[in-house]
Amino acid sequence: MRLTCPLCGxxxxxxxxxxxxxxxxxRPAADAPAEAWDxxxxxxxxxxxxxHDLWQHEAGCGAWLRVTRDTATHEITAVELAR
Amino acid sequence: xxxxxxxxxxQGLSGNAGWQPHWRAPDPKPEYDVVIVGGGxxxxxxxxxxxKEHGITNVAVLEKGYxxxxxxGRNTTIVRANYGLPGNSEFYSHSLKLWEGxxxxxxxxxxxxxxxxxxxxxxxxQRDAYARRGNQMISxxxxxxxxxxxxxxxxxxxxxxxxxxxxxxGALYHPRGGTARHDAVAWxxxxxxxxxxxxxxxxxxxxxxxxxxxxxxxxxxxRGAIRARKVALVTAGRSSQxxxxxGLRLPIESHVLQAFVTEGLKPLIDSVVTFGMGHFxxxxxxKGGLVFGGDLDFYASYAARGNLPMAEHVMExxxxxxxxxxxxKVLRSWxxxxxxxxxxxxxxxxxxxxxxxxxxxxxxxxxxxxPGSGFSLAHLIATxxxxxxxxxxxxxxxxxxxxxxxxxxGSQHNLH
Numbered sequence: 001m002r003l004t005c006p007l008c009g010x011x012x013x014x015x016x017x018x019x020x021x022x023x024x025x026x027r028p029a030a031d032a033p034a035e036a037w038d039x040x041x042x043x044x045x046x047x048x049x050x051x052h053d054l055w056q057h058e059a060g061c062g063a064w065l066r067v068t069r070d071t072a073t074h075e076i077t078a079v080e081l082a083r
Numbered sequence: 084x085x086x087x088x089x090x091x092x093x094q095g096l097s098g099n100a101g102w103q104p105h106w107r108a109p110d111p112k113p114e115y116d117v118v119i120v121g122g123g124x125x126x127x128x129x130x131x132x133x134x135k136e137h138g139i140t141n142v143a144v145l146e147k148g149y150x151x152x153x154x155x156g157r158n159t160t161i162v163r164a165n166y167g168l169p170g171n172s173e174f175y176s177h178s179l180k181l182w183e184g185x186x187x188x189x190x191x192x193x194x195x196x197x198x199x200x201x202x203x204x205x206x207x208x209q210r211d212a213y214a215r216r217g218n219q220m221i222s223x224x225x226x227x228x229x230x231x232x233x234x235x236x237x238x239x240x241x242x243x244x245x246x247x248x249x250x251x252x253g254a255l256y257h258p259r260g261g262t263a264r265h266d267a268v269a270w271x272x273x274x275x276x277x278x279x280x281x282x283x284x285x286x287x288x289x290x291x292x293x294x295x296x297x298x299x300x301x302x303x304x305x306r307g308a309i310r311a312r313k314v315a316l317v318t319a320g321r322s323s324q325x326x327x328x329x330g331l332r333l334p335i336e337s338h339v340l341q342a343f344v345t346e347g348l349k350p351l352i353d354s355v356v357t358f359g360m361g362h363f364x365x366x367x368x369x370k371g372g373l374v375f376g377g378d379l380d381f382y383a384s385y386a387a388r389g390n391l392p393m394a395e396h397v398m399e400x401x402x403x404x405x406x407x408x409x410x411x412k413v414l415r416s417w418x419x420x421x422x423x424x425x426x427x428x429x430x431x432x433x434x435x436x437x438x439x440x441x442x443x444x445x446x447x448x449x450x451x452x453x454p455g456s457g458f459s460l461a462h463l464i465a466t467x468x469x470x471x472x473x474x475x476x477x478x479x480x481x482x483x484x485x486x487x488x489x490x491x492x493g494s495q496h497n498l499h
Binding site: 001012013014018019020021034035038039041042043044045046047048049051053071072073074 | 321323324332333334335336337381382383384385386390392425481482494495496497
């Protein structure tokens with residue numbers, strides 16, 4: 001598996017740290033109810049097929065990346081900077 | 084038909100023409116007391132114990148493929164009870180006791196082999212941690228021995244004991260642990276359930292869950308609607324999809340775990356060995372293949388195959404521990420879909436929907452749990468009370484904070 005970092009180009013999977021589903025970007029407010037934090041931290045859509053997940057180019061530029069990937073085939077169709 | 088020596092002789096003398104199929108192939112009935120979704124090890128064991136322990140026999144197991152075609156048919160077959168935390172400790176202890184009586188109970192040869200598990204340690208700190216773990220196992224009523232360097236060298240001459248970086252200083256030895264024939268476990272439970280009246284329905288995919296007034300009423304399947312008073316979802320790596328049919332989001336992320344088998348070799352390892360300084364564990368199957376594996380690939384996946392970085396990591400760890408393994412040719416490898424929970428421990432619980440039960444989140448440790456999981460889930464379905472050894476496997480423990488974080492790495496999906 002290889003990912004194309006928007007800043008560094010085509011790189012081996014070993015350079016990247018996997019964080020999980022891209023919903024990690026939707027962080028609740030600090031004073032949000034406990035249910036919101038539970039859902040954010042623990043509950044998952046966990047799709048079989050196209051998904052968006054969050055990777056960090058840990059051994060490269062350090063950028064956080066939003067990756068469009070198919071969990072059934074490992075095909076990667078888009079890698080963009082996470083915002 | 085019961086399997087025994089007389090039957091083998093009788094069949095042998097009559098050309099082995101009289102053996103019967105191990106289970107029926109019934110059409111689904113319109114209604115059952117209990118429908119179990121998923122005909123893997125856990126689902127079949129649940130059906131068996133529902134019938135045997137609770138007399139509930141109007142039960143169907145619905146399997147979208149064939150019985151035992153998922154993770155129970157593709158794993159590294161290790162059975163053990165060497166957990167430390169309350170919750171896991173009593174559960175796996177109970178499960179191992181069921182394993183020990185399983186073949187007589189099922190009248191089926193599951194090739195249960197208590198060949199012992201060696202967890203190697205390579206530093207003083209790791210030795211102390213294993214001494215503590217061993218005491219926890221003994222406190223639970225199981226067996227553990229802390230072996231020194233000489234004892235491990237005597238038992239396992241094939242290892243690189245004097246490795247400069249990771250010398251083998253000893254092991255925590257769990258004599259009652261071992262391996263079992265994974266397929267036969269599924270087949271034995273299937274046959275036992277079928278003999279007690281359970282309908283095992285293959286090629287029957289559940290496509291919907293009928294819920295009305297907060298209670299489950301049945302399921303929609305590729306072979307028509309089936310009404311049920313109670314429904315249990317026992318679908319391992321696909322749990323998120325089956326639960327979504329009931330409107331539930333689960334604390335589960337499905338990851339890929341790889342394992343590897345070499346060509347058949349002469350007897351080399353007569354136990355199960357885990358490397359303490361890298362993700363690598365190994366045993367030898369009765370066919371002679373070295374069976375070994377490592378850690379997750381660490382990304383969500385349903386592809387049922389992994390990538391080369393983790394394969395390389397496992398091979399490197401294997402070479403560090405026992406360089407002779409480099410002479411063996413890897414025959415095949417595979418990837419299983421692991422239902423990972425944030426804390427690495429499973430879920431056996433009711434849901435907010437009346438009559439709907441969950442058994443999932445077995446991460447990479449579901450095989451040794453097969454009898455215990457089936458027993459505890461059957462208890463929960465039959466009595467609506469938690470079976471004591473599985474009482475902490477709650478669905479809400481991530482919200483309440485009553486975690487069972489055996490690895491002490493935190494409660495986050497990518498940490499286990």
